[in-house]
Amino acid sequence: MKIAVCIKQVVTRDWPLRVAESATWVRDDDASFEMNEPDAYALEEALRLKELLGGEVVVCSAGPARVSQVIREALARGADRAIHVEGEALAAAEADAVAAALAGAMEGESFDLVLTGLQSDDQGFGQTGVVLAERLGLPHATIIMEVDVADDGGSLRVKRELESGWFQWVSMPLPALLTIQSGINQLRYATLRGIMAAKRKEILTVPAQSAETAGQRILELYVPEKSSATRFIDGSAPEAARELVRLLREEARVL
Amino acid sequence: MILVVAEQRGGALNPATWETVAAAQQTGESITVALVGADVQKLAAELAAAEVAEVLAVEHDALEPYTPDGFVAALAQVMEKACPELVLFPHTYQTRDYAPALAARLGRVFIPDCIASKVRDGQRVFVRPMFQGKFMADVLPQGPAPHFASFQIGACRADACARGAAPAPVREAAVEIDAAAIRQRPEAPFKEAKQAVDLTQAERIVAVGRGIKGQEHLPVAQDLAKALDAELAASRPICDSGWLPMDRQIGSSGQTVAPKLYLAVGISGAIQHLVGMKGARTIVAVNKDADAPIFEVADYGIVGDLFEVVPAIMAALEGEA
Ligand SMILES: Cc1cc2nc3c(=O)[nH]c(=O)nc-3n(C[C@H](O)[C@H](O)[C@H](O)COP(=O)(O)OP(=O)(O)OC[C@H]3O[C@@H](n4cnc5c(N)ncnc54)[C@H](O)[C@@H]3O)c2cc1C
Numbered sequence: 001m002k003i004a005v006c007i008k009q010v011v012t013r014d015w016p017l018r019v020a021e022s023a024t025w026v027r028d029d030d031a032s033f034e035m036n037e038p039d040a041y042a043l044e045e046a047l048r049l050k051e052l053l054g055g056e057v058v059v060c061s062a063g064p065a066r067v068s069q070v071i072r073e074a075l076a077r078g079a080d081r082a083i084h085v086e087g088e089a090l091a092a093a094e095a096d097a098v099a100a101a102l103a104g105a106m107e108g109e110s111f112d113l114v115l116t117g118l119q120s121d122d123q124g125f126g127q128t129g130v131v132l133a134e135r136l137g138l139p140h141a142t143i144i145m146e147v148d149v150a151d152d153g154g155s156l157r158v159k160r161e162l163e164s165g166w167f168q169w170v171s172m173p174l175p176a177l178l179t180i181q182s183g184i185n186q187l188r189y190a191t192l193r194g195i196m197a198a199k200r201k202e203i204l205t206v207p208a209q210s211a212e213t214a215g216q217r218i219l220e221l222y223v224p225e226k227s228s229a230t231r232f233i234d235g236s237a238p239e240a241a242r243e244l245v246r247l248l249r250e251e252a253r254v255l
Numbered sequence: 256m257i258l259v260v261a262e263q264r265g266g267a268l269n270p271a272t273w274e275t276v277a278a279a280q281q282t283g284e285s286i287t288v289a290l291v292g293a294d295v296q297k298l299a300a301e302l303a304a305a306e307v308a309e310v311l312a313v314e315h316d317a318l319e320p321y322t323p324d325g326f327v328a329a330l331a332q333v334m335e336k337a338c339p340e341l342v343l344f345p346h347t348y349q350t351r352d353y354a355p356a357l358a359a360r361l362g363r364v365f366i367p368d369c370i371a372s373k374v375r376d377g378q379r380v381f382v383r384p385m386f387q388g389k390f391m392a393d394v395l396p397q398g399p400a401p402h403f404a405s406f407q408i409g410a411c412r413a414d415a416c417a418r419g420a421a422p423a424p425v426r427e428a429a430v431e432i433d434a435a436a437i438r439q440r441p442e443a444p445f446k447e448a449k450q451a452v453d454l455t456q457a458e459r460i461v462a463v464g465r466g467i468k469g470q471e472h473l474p475v476a477q478d479l480a481k482a483l484d485a486e487l488a489a490s491r492p493i494c495d496s497g498w499l500p501m502d503r504q505i506g507s508s509g510q511t512v513a514p515k516l517y518l519a520v521g522i523s524g525a526i527q528h529l530v531g532m533k534g535a536r537t538i539v540a541v542n543k544d545a546d547a548p549i550f551e552v553a554d555y556g557i558v559g560d561l562f563e564v565v566p567a568i569m570a571a572l573e574g575e576a
């Protein structure tokens with residue numbers, strides 16, 4: 001089974017982000033980056049399917065030169081090779097543009113299965129995978145928590161997460177695209193051997209082709225206005241804690 | 256005209272539909288609501304009570320149960336006939352599943368997860384969270400109409416939806432669907448075997464998030480829960496990592512709770528978490544980041560390191576016991 005996994009590089013979760021001068025993006029030139037969280041689960045699922053069924057796992061990532069960091073990490077965890085769609089503008093591009101760039105690079109590969117994360121931690125469109133499916137002409141299912149490939153390798157049965165604790169099994173023919181939800185499996189981390197092996201693995205770098213895409217332009221990025229009536233309790237930890245306990249007892253009466 | 260796509264399942268409207276109609280009403284434009292399914296007349300009549308110009312019943316046997324292929328095919332035809340300027344959806348799991356494909360098929364933009372829309376320099380822009388709610392963005396849709404946008408659950412109040420003086424007309428919108436072209440074969444929705452813990456009945460809950468750093472630190476939160484005679488709960492990443500069982504997860508994909516006291520430690524307050532707990536009577540948040548979105552819903556907040564603050568709370572509880 002030939003599996004593609006789409007991986008996005010995002011700013012590290014704890015990075016103290018600030019809005020850039022332009023007020024349309026963040027200041028990330030000195031930031032540290034990591035693999036988007038659900039994409040790590042998508043990669044793990046691809047590696048497990050490969051272990052079960054044989055085949056190949058190909059990492060696909062669109063972005064500037066720096067995304068080679070997450071590509072290397074994915075290769076170290078066990079992916080076989082990578083396609084890097086390179087373009088500066090892809091660092092802050094909207095879902096349709098990213099999907100178009102990925103589709104352009106993936107079209108000739110005839111993947112049996114394409115996995116993406118459900119949503120990116122930065123832009124959070126939650127749609128790049130679904131748009132990619134549409135652009136590649138593949139059936140899709142979203143928010144997937146379990147993947148079963150039929151014995152004949154011709155179809156899939158997947159478990160979709162629905163709201164408030166509901167689930168649903170959906171079957172569809174292969175090739176197909178799935179968007180993977182965090183928690184579908186337990187992640188493995190790269191071993192030293194994996195890191196060494198990754199150095200010899202192929203990364204194919206291709207430029208992003210220009211495509212007609214639907215656009216959304218950020219006019220302004222800003223820190224949300226505070227509207228809450230939170231009562232902040234100041235002081236040292238012991239002082240604040242004592243005051244909190246007093247308030248919970250005497251004012252809120254919940255203790 | 257604004258087209259609102261309603262959502263129903265098993266003979267009931269998703270209440271988020273009313274919120275999206277309310278969001279559309281705030282623009283002052285004429286509104287058409289479309290409801291898709293196999294037999295939707297009854298629910299269409301329910302929707303007609305809202306102050307809207309028209310309700311479209313988009314009916315076809317192949318549209319029940321829901322599939323993304325079926326809905327994309329049906330709604331693409333509806334869009335071509337109705338020619339709306341704007342199409343609004345509630346930001347549900349179903350919308351996430353097909354609306355991006357519908358927009359892509361029609362070559363249109365889809366701005367997801369909005370909390371508001373407003374007019375800025377004479378143009379309609381959409382406000383949506385980015386970077387996990389740390390920032391908001393005013394987003395201008397580009398390209399030809401219709402533009403697509405979805406509204407976050409809770410962005411508008413369902414009871415803000417105005418009722419019409421008389422029911423709006425309900426019209427059938429015929430669509431042609433080739434059932435054989437629908438590639439997904441869904442089975443009936445189900446819930447996992449009965450959950451071991453029912454947090455909905457808990458009077459007090461201590462919920463722990465990724466701020467706890469590692470499984471080995473969980474006792475910090477466990478001890479606090481014990482001291483407060485509270486149940487222990489968690490944000491999704493804690494359960495995803497296998498540190499706590501899934502049935503202790505609070506949020507859109509976990510349990511929805513409304514205890515007397517909800518004490519969130521090291522939880523940022525992502526929307527998917529908030530929808531599960533914002534009904535709590537008293538919310539306390541302990542977080543080292545004063546800008547964390549959890550403080551938007553908290554009654555009491557302590558900005559600080561949970562590894563200092565939580566032991567201090569324990570000491571304070573003991574001191575007064
Ligand atoms: C479809 C979908 C469904 C989802 N369903 C759910 C759901 O049901 N429930 C849910 O919870 N999430 C859900 N999520 C995930 C959600 O979007 C967030 O990713 C998640 O809630 C974040 O969890 P967190 O707050 O624990 O972690 P983070 O967002 O990483 O926040 C950690 C917080 O801890 C603080 N912190 C760090 N160190 C310390 C310290 N020493 N002392 C004090 N504070 C500290 C940080 O400032 C930060 O605010 C869902 C996501 C999607 C896309």
Ligand SMILES: Nc1ncnc2c1ncn2[C@@H]1O[C@H](COP(=O)(O)O)[C@@H](O)[C@H]1O
Nearest residue numbers: 006007062116117119120125126127128
């Ligand atoms: N630049 C990118 N390169 C590779 N994959 C991406 C990129 N952007 C988004 N994706 C994939 O699409 C998913 C959803 O992203 P989004 O639509 O931005 O929420 C992510 O989890 C990734 O799997």
